[in-house]
Amino acid sequence: MIGVVGAGAFGTALAVALARDGRAVRLWGRDVTALAARRESARLAGVRLPENVTITAEIADLRGAEAVLLSLPMQALGGFLAHAGLQAERLVACCKGVDLRTLTGPAAVIAAACPDATVALLTGPSFAADIARGLPTALTLACADEAEGERLQHLLATPVLRLYRTADVAGAELGGALKNVVAIAAGVVIGAGLGDSARAALMTRGYAEMVRLALSLGARAETLAGLSGFGDLVLTCTSEQSRNFRFGRALGAGAGFDPTVTVEGAATARAVARLAAERGMDMPVTAMVAALVDGGIDLSAAIQSLLSRPLKAE
Numbered sequence: 001m002i003g004v005v006g007a008g009a010f011g012t013a014l015a016v017a018l019a020r021d022g023r024a025v026r027l028w029g030r031d032v033t034a035l036a037a038r039r040e041s042a043r044l045a046g047v048r049l050p051e052n053v054t055i056t057a058e059i060a061d062l063r064g065a066e067a068v069l070l071s072l073p074m075q076a077l078g079g080f081l082a083h084a085g086l087q088a089e090r091l092v093a094c095c096k097g098v099d100l101r102t103l104t105g106p107a108a109v110i111a112a113a114c115p116d117a118t119v120a121l122l123t124g125p126s127f128a129a130d131i132a133r134g135l136p137t138a139l140t141l142a143c144a145d146e147a148e149g150e151r152l153q154h155l156l157a158t159p160v161l162r163l164y165r166t167a168d169v170a171g172a173e174l175g176g177a178l179k180n181v182v183a184i185a186a187g188v189v190i191g192a193g194l195g196d197s198a199r200a201a202l203m204t205r206g207y208a209e210m211v212r213l214a215l216s217l218g219a220r221a222e223t224l225a226g227l228s229g230f231g232d233l234v235l236t237c238t239s240e241q242s243r244n245f246r247f248g249r250a251l252g253a254g255a256g257f258d259p260t261v262t263v264e265g266a267a268t269a270r271a272v273a274r275l276a277a278e279r280g281m282d283m284p285v286t287a288m289v290a291a292l293v294d295g296g297i298d299l300s301a302a303i304q305s306l307l308s309r310p311l312k313a314e
């Protein structure tokens with residue numbers, strides 16, 4: 001049995017994909033009454049939960065799972081683990097971001113709360129709606145323990161959910177966290193009417209910034225160039241499906257945005273701006289997004305801050 005924590009868009013989509021491929025899945029959520037009654041999530045309209053997905057609000061029902069996928073927003077992960085009493089041998093983070101409290105990624109947050117568990121990360125370019133519809137996707141499964149990583153790769157892959165493996169957990173989680181920040185900035189550029197050429201420039205400079213920080217934190221450049229970094233950056237900066245992109249576009253257009261929608265890049269921009277300051281690193285795209293999110297700068301000043309940077313070698 002595979003456990004999934006978090007009955008939002010991504011957790012439910014993963015539960016559906018694994019169940020369609022024959023796994024028994026237990027999907028935990030804090031308020032699952034409507035989901036259990038309708039067997040269809042409001043976040044994934046038209047997708048019926050297969051029979052072999054059991055929905056539960058009791059965390060003890062996940063005991064004995066071969067692996068538990070943690071599909072909560074990044075900023076909720078540490079608090080959840082501190083209070084939930086979850087016991088599992090293998091915990092797979094499915095969230096993308098940097099924790100504002102500890103300035104670490106999900107793997108360190110899980111390891112601190114559950115020191116005896118094997119920790120892994122599932123990340124890469126994939127919209128929940130695509131996974132739930134059974135469209136083909138390729139993701140990265142990162143685990144520092146190579147044997148456990150291989151075991152999880154086989155446990156969680158399906159014919160349409162292809163998993164590539166890496167032991168570079170830092171690289172995989174930083175790629176997934178930082179691309180959301182760049183996607184907000186790409187949305188700002190489009191929302192402000194600056195055009196596709198400016199977006200391509202922003203994505204490229206944003207990627208350079210992602211790689212710089214990740215390398216300084218011990219990640220490998222190849223990981224950033226893979227699915228979890230470059231792949232997810234392209235998807236998120238260019239698709240209307242992305243919440244981070246749409247949030248940025250609303251900021252750029254001076255429009256409102258539903259505050260209940262999960263936009264991981266907003267808190268992560270603030271966390272990464274602090275991390276960069278601590279390390280004396282220059283991350284202009286992240287700094288601009290963090291300042292915009294905090295309301296510390298207006299849109300024209302934000303755009304000007306990027307355009308007026310000193311001319312230098314690429």
Ligand SMILES: NC(=O)C1=CN([C@@H]2O[C@H](COP(=O)(O)OP(=O)(O)OC[C@H]3O[C@@H](n4cnc5c(N)ncnc54)[C@H](O)[C@@H]3O)[C@@H](O)[C@H]2O)C=CC1
Nearest residue numbers: 007008009010011071072073074076095096126127128262
């Ligand atoms: N939706 C997508 O296409 C993808 C999402 N992800 C990542 O998955 C993570 C979750 O995102 P989504 O499922 O899309 O968000 P969502 O907003 O659809 O769902 C989040 C779920 O977490 C629950 N939750 C929030 N705080 C909680 C807490 N303190 N305790 C227990 N449950 C809590 C909410 O009730 C909700 O069911 C994010 O880090 C996101 O970046 C990754 C790949 C694709």
Ligand SMILES: O=C(CO)COP(=O)(O)O
Nearest residue numbers: 124125126127242243244
């Ligand atoms: O991570 C994602 C795609 O890989 C989902 O992106 P959004 O959170 O921006 O919707």
